[in-house]
Amino acid sequence: MAERDPMIMAFAKDMLGMTDEDIAKITPEKEAEYKNAMENLTRYRIVAEVVDSKYCTALLQKGQKIVFNGVQIDKDASDCPLCVGAIAPLHSTLSVYLDRCMRGKDVDAPIGGIACLDPGMEVGGLGHVLFDVRIEAV
Numbered sequence: 001m002a003e004r005d006p007m008i009m010a011f012a013k014d015m016l017g018m019t020d021e022d023i024a025k026i027t028p029e030k031e032a033e034y035k036n037a038m039e040n041l042t043r044y045r046i047v048a049e050v051v052d053s054k055y056c057t058a059l060l061q062k063g064q065k066i067v068f069n070g071v072q073i074d075k076d077a078s079d080c081p082l083c084v085g086a087i088a089p090l091h092s093t094l095s096v097y098l099d100r101c102m103r104g105k106d107v108d109a110p111i112g113g114i115a116c117l118d119p120g121m122e123v124g125g126l127g128h129v130l131f132d133v134r135i136e137a138v
Helices: 006-015 028-041 084-103
Strands: 044-054 065-069 112-115 128-137
Touching: 006 028, 028 084, 044 084, 065 084, 084 112, 084 128
Parallel strands: none
Antiparallel strands: 044 065, 044 128, 112 128
């Protein structure tokens, strides 16, 4: 068996509390992906900026941002109210970003606009918010 990466093993055991039994299940390919992710997640973050907001009941306003460091919302860098209707669609964007981090490819490529779940008045809803999502170097 190949030598395990000490950084990955320390993270798995000390931070996540993984058991030796579960660590043994990690394939060398998956370990390499986790290492890529850890390295990339320290270099980049996701910024979702409101570029349009109309009748939003959560009061999201143009120019506000939700900042993600890895899978966590950076509450100090974010100035946007949190709304489940806005966060839910950003989950898909975060998944694309995390996949890029794990594979070590196109990490900082743009991801495109994301809309909140409320469709707006035109189609039976009320408010509507559109985010511009970008990847920034930390």
